Amino acid sequence: MSNSAKLHEEAQKYTPGGVHTSIRNVDPFLVFTKAEGAYIYDADGNKYIDYQAAFGPFILGHNHPYVNGKVIEALGRTDLYGVGCTDLEVELARKITTHVPSAEQVLFCNSGSEATYHAIRLSRAVTGRTKLIKFQGCYHGWHDYVARNMLSAWDKIGTRDPGSAGMMDEAIDNTLVCTYNDLDDVERTLKANKGEVAALIVEPIPHNIGCIMPQPGFLQGLRDLCDAHGTLLIFDEVITGFRHNIGGFQKVAGVTPDLTTMGKAMANGFPIAAVAGKKPYMSRFNTQPGGDVWFAGTYNGHAVGTAASIATIEMMENEPVHEHIFRLGERMRTEIRGILDRLGIEAFVAGFGSVWTTYFMSFEPRNYTDLQYNDAQFYVTYRKKLIEKGIFKMPMNIKRNHISYSHTDKEVDITLEAVEAVLTEMSR
Numbered sequence: 001m002s003n004s005a006k007l008h009e010e011a012q013k014y015t016p017g018g019v020h021t022s023i024r025n026v027d028p029f030l031v032f033t034k035a036e037g038a039y040i041y042d043a044d045g046n047k048y049i050d051y052q053a054a055f056g057p058f059i060l061g062h063n064h065p066y067v068n069g070k071v072i073e074a075l076g077r078t079d080l081y082g083v084g085c086t087d088l089e090v091e092l093a094r095k096i097t098t099h100v101p102s103a104e105q106v107l108f109c110n111s112g113s114e115a116t117y118h119a120i121r122l123s124r125a126v127t128g129r130t131k132l133i134k135f136q137g138c139y140h141g142w143h144d145y146v147a148r149n150m151l152s153a154w155d156k157i158g159t160r161d162p163g164s165a166g167m168m169d170e171a172i173d174n175t176l177v178c179t180y181n182d183l184d185d186v187e188r189t190l191k192a193n194k195g196e197v198a199a200l201i202v203e204p205i206p207h208n209i210g211c212i213m214p215q216p217g218f219l220q221g222l223r224d225l226c227d228a229h230g231t232l233l234i235f236d237e238v239i240t241g242f243r244h245n246i247g248g249f250q251k252v253a254g255v256t257p258d259l260t261t262m263g264k265a266m267a268n269g270f271p272i273a274a275v276a277g278k279k280p281y282m283s284r285f286n287t288q289p290g291g292d293v294w295f296a297g298t299y300n301g302h303a304v305g306t307a308a309s310i311a312t313i314e315m316m317e318n319e320p321v322h323e324h325i326f327r328l329g330e331r332m333r334t335e336i337r338g339i340l341d342r343l344g345i346e347a348f349v350a351g352f353g354s355v356w357t358t359y360f361m362s363f364e365p366r367n368y369t370d371l372q373y374n375d376a377q378f379y380v381t382y383r384k385k386l387i388e389k390g391i392f393k394m395p396m397n398i399k400r401n402h403i404s405y406s407h408t409d410k411e412v413d414i415t416l417e418a419v420e421a422v423l424t425e426m427s428r
């Protein structure tokens with residue numbers, strides 16, 4: 001029995017499934033003991049090039065010396081206080097409001113789910129409305145406002161599909177679901193619920209279903225429709241923020257939302273998230289005297305997350321982080337396309353910047369419904385076989401891969417060799 005299997009067996013005695021977040025319980029089950037740069041190591045001494053990046057935070061690579069150094073330095077002098085604020089919080093807030101176009105003001109919390117919860121509640125307070133629009137396939141966290149119609153079974157698309165037992169009916173029913181890249185659907189939904197929709201929340205690129213790109217004009221179209229209907233536009237940049245640009249994907253798209261949520265890559269794996277937006281909206285939070293929208297959290301602004309985030313952003317300010325990861329991303333996509341073409345395998349390699357997904361289907365998917373044509377079995381087998389070759393990708397359907405600043409051409413070479421070997425074997 002492998003060390004991973006033994007530890008998994010023991011973990012299940014104390015913890016349901018032996019894991020602490022829902023989709024970590026996958027086959028092959030691995031217990032990890034070490035992480036460094038582009039590599040992760042399991043309890044049996046196997047080494048993997050990591051592209052899963054813990055679902056996205058690792059933009060600089062695991063255990064990054066500059067970020068870790070800054071965290072240790074901060075902890076040598078400070079930690080967390082029940083009143084006032086820290087110098088680190090001020091510095092980080094200054095950086096975020098400088099870089100992110102929609103961020104006139106910002107508040108820190110600990111997870112992306114908290115950030116989306118706060119943004120949605122704020123939108124209800126600002127508009128006096130109740131309903132929310134999200135898109136089928138997009139993920140915005142585990143709470144009742146948003147946990148519906150995520151990775152729905154194909155026959156559940158277009159139906160009421162709560163992601164969890166125990167959710168409040170009112171929350172499920174007040175969240176309306178539209179099709180990504182379909183402005184007509186959004187317009188129809190806004191008109192049918194005239195004066196009732198507080199906010200529309202969107203992953204500017206729905207990375208929770210790989211890498212579906214917004215079609216030209218889609219994000220601007222959402223901006224225009226929200227303006228026309230008095231609905232707040234929330235960009236959930238928990239994945240795209242800092243990964244695709246220091247100013248978020250909103251900077252790339254040239255579309256400024258009313259509110260933005262951020263997390264993951266903002267602190268290279270340390271726990272911190274943020275909600276940001278226009279000042280008149282943000283000033284409704286009760287962190288300010290007179291504010292009437294509750295915002296709180298014992299650990300908000302902890303020195304660990306704030307120091308890590310400052311250091312991560314400093315790396316982006318001072319080193320060619322995006323230039324490097326974008327170049328490697330482009331190389332990976334182009335060369336994987338070449339391999340697929342040579343082998344005559346029908347596939348679409350999608351991606352942006354440092355992120356890519358190989359869909360085994362014949363056309364570019366534009367929304368969740370299109371992904372029915374992705375050959376899920378082939379996709380999952382491909383990813384499992386890559387793990388056997390030391391290339392770690394989440395062995396599940398429709399997951400994306402991330403390149404970090406610690407990956408180099410050497411890791412890309414090794415990966416492409418493995419991709420070619422696995423696809424050759426699978427195409428026989």
Ligand code: PLP
Nearest residue numbers: 111112113139140141236238239
């Ligand atoms: N929003 C998006 C776009 C996400 O991808 C995630 C997590 O994957 C969340 C929100 C929730 O973030 P967290 O897991 O930190 O609560």
